Amino acid sequence: MAAIWLLCRSRLKNSKTQNLFVSLLILLSTLLVATAAIVMANTGRSFTDMHDKTHGSHQLLLLEKGLHDPQFVHQWWEAQQGVETSRLLRFRALSGITYNGHDAPNLYLYMMNTPEPPLLVDTLVFAQGVQSDAPERGTVWIPTSMANSYGISVGDKISFHTGSGQLQQRVSAVVIDVPFGAPFTNTARIWMNSDDYRDSMTPLPGTDSSMIGLRFDDYSSQAGYWDRFARELGGPFLETKMEFEAISSFYLIINQIIGFIMIVLGLVMMLIALITIGFTLSDAILAHYRTIGVIKSLGLTARGTVLAYVCQYGLLACLGILPGLALSILLSKAILNLSVSSLKTKNEELAVHGIGTAMLVGLFVFVLVVLFAAWQAGRTRSIQPAQAIRYGMSETESRRAAALNEAAASRLEFGRLPVFAVIGLRNLIKNRKVSALMLALTMAASSVLVLGYVLLNSIIHIQQTTAKWGYDSANVAAIVVNKTTFSRSDFERALSADPRIKNASWQGNRTAVVSPEPSGRGKAAGRQPLSLYLSVLDGSYEQMGFGTLSGRNPRQNNEIALGVNVAKTLDKEPGDFVDIYIEGKKQSLLITGVYQSIANASYSARVTIEAARAASPSFNDMDVSLINVKDIEAAEAVASGLDAAFKGSASVVTQKTLLDSVFKEAADILVYPISLLGALFVLVAFIIIYSSCRINMRRESKTYGIYKSIGMTSTRIRMSVALGITALALLGSMLGILVGVYALPLLLENVLAGYGIVELPVILHWAGIPAFASIPVAAAFAGSWASSKAIRTTSPRILTAE
Structure with a gap:
């Protein structure tokens, strides 16, 4: 066991940069998947908790058209067993406010005559301000959705448009009003002092309208109540009825979109991380082939050799997973604070559920990394000490590598290509697995950025697709x-x-x-x-x-x-x-x-x-x-x-x-998590390309020394390698455009179908799409260029000697 631990320590010590990048990649994978798990675990949970806390209504009846007697409707529902009924709430409808000298015309207000407590159904939770039974004279309570949309705080003054003039009131509290507190809504209940309501609203032309909230002990039984009510009413209810699905939908839709995107892309990033681990482990085995042969000739078993690699990558996984889990809690809390801000009070932190789920994600990632490392390290079982010491690889692989290089050179006719193109192509062909990984990585990064741009652009310019x-x-x-x-x-x-x-x-x-x-x-x-x-x-x-x-x-x-x-x-x-x-x-x-x-x-x-x-x-x-x-x-x-x-x-x-x-608020909420996803994928692309190129530079140091010894400059060699990788990344970004424009929106439609959108209306701005898709290409060039810095600082003699 001491020998195994010594080998593990040696590999951790001798490949610091490579090990650091592997840990960082595991960290980012864990961060993304665990954050997605927490966001999905909280999708609906925050709303459900607040709905239960406030005895939220399952249905809201608005009697505005005079088609039914409000007193009769209220008394009938109040007499039913298994149904909690709110007080008969009186209101007048107004439109528009003036705040800080600016008009907000598309805001439709229910000016409520605040009843005596308790409200019984849809109890108000105070997010800002001092809790009281009713607003003081000259003040109103407004919902969090309105306060967040217009930046209104306690103490601010608002002018309400009454038609004949302006009614100025001071905000004494911001309340969580569940039926009218969803994000990006243009309706709000304004809770007034009863005396103010009598003096300011009652004299206005028209009559009061009524509102009744219904909360069922068993929501699935509501159809039976409505059948009996229709018989008592002599026909169906003809006034407006807000259903629970309509009340809850806008609280949930943003988290559904964010969580779905993060889950899909988190799994993609985890797959990329495993492929990268497989590549680095394979490279490590090849680089230390002779060393492994010598160690095995001295008596170390095949199982011990595998265990040394498993131990190494298990430690790297722990170094990445633990901070990844800690950061995922912070990141998910930030996302949830944005998406459910209307359910958050000023003095209380938003309760984040799903920490246990995140821990299971971390355990799953650890087990996956260890099993994958054991599977890849299993290749060392077949290493024969004699062949390893003589060839630095198996004899079969030595012959196959020589044959492939000769065949590739023959097919591509390198002699007819410019020298810089030959160097770039040769680097890609000799490292086919790495090239495939770079292609997949730039495709994934481009597709994320393109999807984010298309989604935000479609929401911002929704005027072009309103019919859809x-x-x-x-x-x-x-x-x-x-x-x-x-x-x-x-x-x-x-x-x-x-x-x-x-x-x-x-x-x-x-x-x-x-x-x-x-x-x-x-x-x-x-x-x-x-x-x-x-x-x-x-x-x-x-x-x-x-x-x-x-x-x-x-x-x-x-x-x-x-x-x-x-x-x-x-x-x-x-x-x-x-x-x-x-x-x-x-x-x-x-x-x-x-x-x-x-x-x-x-x-x-x-x-x-x-x-x-x-x-x-x-x-x-x-x-x-x-x-x-x-x-x-x-x-x-x-x-x-x-x-x-x-x-x-x-x-x-x-x-x-x-x-x-x-929809502006929806775009504002989505822009931060989507930007973060894009930035993470670009960072991963840079890390993997930098790490892979560093490995290749070390492996091909003798070849680059020969290039320099025959007169090629360091800049030309570096540029040749970088342009080859950039061309590969450009191909990946073109494939990423197709995935981001056509494939990922189809997956997103599965989430939106429940909200009434089965064909996502997207606006394709082809001037911006290539610009966003090219960001991973720039990251690929930067990673390959930065990794080849050693060529510039090392003499041809030393490179050739190595």
Whole structure:
């Protein structure tokens, strides 16, 4: 055992740089995989913990349209066993705030009349400020999502747009309000003092709306409650109902994306690390072939020789894994703080779960490295002392190497190539395994960078693909905030009088109900009734830029288009019929198309206003006007003019403003982990190429000495080797572009399918993609150039002697 430990110490001492790089590579692999494991373990956990802590609602009922008696609805649910019901919350809807002299128009507010405690359901957790039963006069509580998006803190003053003027209030607390606290949301509940609400909100035109939160002891049983409620109500519930899936989806989607990318790329990096360990171990065996032969001739067993290498790489694995695990906890905490910042309080650290999972990842990496080292070191069992001492390798391998070099030179006709090209190609051909590793590494690094660039670019420029995300492509949107003061006729006159406007349509929404039945293909869908968001359009879906995955949007009163998750749940496709309850009346509609939408996770449908009026002839509840302009440059001016003319009753903004306010935060959250992944892969590429080239330089020192002795300069030799590796890296980056643009987005679609996106809308900016893909190429050149520094400082005589 002493001999084995002596050999292990000798190899650790004599190859410090190589061992350092192997440990660093294991560290980075562990860091990435363990961080991914922790992020995935916390995906949903932080939300679930906070949802349980606050007695969060599973469903939220918004009674704004006057279709049901709020008191009756509240009393019925309050009387049910197995259901916790919030107080009947009164509110008024406003749009837009002014903060620090800047307007935030795309912000829709529920100004809440804060009830007496306790809230029972959706209890508020104070993230900033002093906890109290209700806001003091002149102050409000705002949700963390709004505070984070606009940088608002306790003590700041906000002006709320009331139509007739401005209501200025001071922020006394920032609260975690689970139903309205998800990242990149444009709705918020503002909790007001009851006296302020009476003095400032009640005098406004219109009447109070109501909100009720429902929390089920067993959420899976909610369908039975709704069946009984529909019978008591005399028909389906027709007001807005927020489902648990819609409440939770935006809390989870970012971590799902980040965790998925990190898991896939972490496994790729681990594979690269194992290949690198195999290469360095193979090189070490070849470099010490004679030494191994001598040691075996002195009596060391084959098992002892293998154990020496296993001991060496086991120690290197420990040196890499332990700091990798420690760093993964810090890194995962930083990522989670970004992605679930709206669930974090100022005085409490975010609870990070999954440390045990990370430890198992570390153990798995250690076992994998040790087993792989034992497998590779098993080659030493076949070393024959006599052949090792004579040839420095087995006799068979000596003959094969000579034959391969001669055949390669013959096929490539080196005599016809420039000298610098011959040196670069010869370096790649003689080290085929290393070359293959470099190719795979630069391909992986390029694909990571390209995927990150494509994903962020697609989110930043989402305006170009709004139809594929389920939104309209209209240039301007006018959202009616106060229906009692808004005059549709005046608004339409203003539209018709403006020569800059091309066309306009009105859009409304309803909650519709579908009772799943066996489809025409004989498959039975789910048994529970499906509540979905129903979009109603008075106009042409095509003109307003709504897209579909298959088929087309509805045009007639007997047609409907389904969200992809609705179609999947019902097992329907274009050409089938679906029975749907609109305004409480059953209609059988022809499915003309299927579309995807991230809003409402594709649990939605589209019909024309004629279809809604077939159920209710007086239907005219349209609260959004979609407007197209003749010249896109005039969109901002049109929106500003209409917003000023109808201020207080409607909020008019451009489509770009709407999208930026929602998706900019998503891009900001994603940019840091994706940048880190790209940087790690580029660093690994540099490390491996540097280490591999150093090994090759040492192995070929005599050859380079001969080159220098016949007149070649050190710079020319180094440049020849570097250009050969750079050309190989360029090929890898080209393959990486294909993987990053086409393969990885397909894998990401598997994660997004549950959120209503089955075909990821990507924007390919071909000017930027090659630029990001070339970063690993630059790292490859830098690594190969830096590793060949020894050629410049060593004399030809010493190189040849070595």
